[in-house]
Amino acid sequence: MSDGLRLLIPHHVSPDRTDDLLSALEGVVPAEHVVVADTPTESFEHAEAVEGIVTYDLDDDLLAAATNLRWIQCLSAGVDHYDLEALREREIVLTNSSGIHAEPIAEQTLCYLLMFERGLVQATRQQGRGVWERFEGGELRGKTLGVVGVGSIGTRVAELGAALGMTVVGTKRDTSERPAAVDELFAADDYHEVLRRSDYVVLAVPLTEETRGLLGGEELRLMSSDTVLVNVARGDVVDEAALTAALQNRSIRGAALDVFETEPLSADSPLWDLSNVVVTPHMAGSTPKKPERWRELLRQNYEALDAGDLEAMVNRVV
Known part of the structure; x- marks a missing residue:
């Protein structure tokens, strides 16, 4: 030494x-x-x-x-x-x-899921307008959580989802070992199956040449109109224009986004004003x-x- x-x-x-x-x-x-x-x-x-x-x-x-x-x-x-x-x-x-960063990102991801499931996205916007308008909330138990990228962050997200009774499906480059919290594990190239089956899709992959533009218009069309997308990976993993269009057209239910193609997010981005989007300033890992x-x-x-x-x-x- x-x-x-x-x-x-x-x-x-x-x-x-x-x-x-x-x-x-x-x-x-x-x-x-x-x-x-x-x-x-x-x-x-x-x-x-x-x-x-x-x-x-x-x-x-x-x-x-x-x-x-x-x-x-x-x-x-x-x-x-x-x-x-x-x-x-x-x-x-x-x-x-x-x-x-696995614990804080997973906890914030759970918060995103609860915000959509319990209607807190809507409640927050109503509060900002001073509107009392009652609505019904749902439950995460029994819903399917899809984790694209079951690494350290994705595994912790899976654990928190499983603890609330969610069915967890995910993708991993090495499928030889399946984390206990994941009910079904798919190869990385089979992520389309995860998109198709999930009520909530969480992106937790690193940005590589393989994952850049992983979700575009075609992939978003595989998702149900009831599906919420959570991106805690990198902005370039998603085609932001295609995602914006999907949110505007309600072809997916909503999105919680901590990362973007360009940061800070431009002041004129339509994502700021969409009622079915939660925007946070790349701080999930804090x-x-x-x-x-x-x-x-x-x-x-x-x-x-x-x-x-x-x-x-x-x-x-x-």
Whole structure:
């Protein structure tokens, strides 16, 4: 084992998030081996001397400057903004934060389901207009929940749905192991069956070339007019124009959307005003428990890489 890998937290990580990371790294990495850059100039000055960078994203120029880089710890689960082939060519390990957002995203997804099932979407809009107009709510028990992408987030969504008596169907790239909460598991390419059978469809897949545009007009037409779509994956997984048309025409019942093709969502987007849409500002993964979850992830990966044991690194993408 070496005397310790040197890590950089670059300038584009916010001050508050940097404080969280420094707290998470305390006792894991020697303080003198953690460099915090407050400006772009400082990031470039320190890049050459470090073996690891802890960040959300990394532009090409900073990556090129980090000539001794061995490891990038991405602070988000999604890594679609990284040039994976360039990292492979330089033999740089990329690990993501998959799993640390599973609980908050699953809880928010459950909230979306209850909002539609109990009529709280309608109630909230009536309250905004000062209208007292009684309506009937439904029950999630007995409904079918379809989870497209049964990874760490999708599995937790399935568990919460199953706990309320929902039938859970889902897709997974590796179908050799079916999570206990999933009643039927399909291969990733068989997601059309999940769309066709579900009362609620939750998208929880990463954004890849295979999942970009996964739901377009044709796929939306497979869904029932009583189906609600929940997207906590990435905006580009869905053709937003096709989805908007489906919502306007009521060919599906509604949608809860935390992610969009362009963020922030444009002020003139019709999605803001549709009565059957819930819009949240890409915050489903937010939680005050991120630092403690990052701590364990950083500890495992730092110690494994420092020992030269790449097989022991968790959430490895490259």
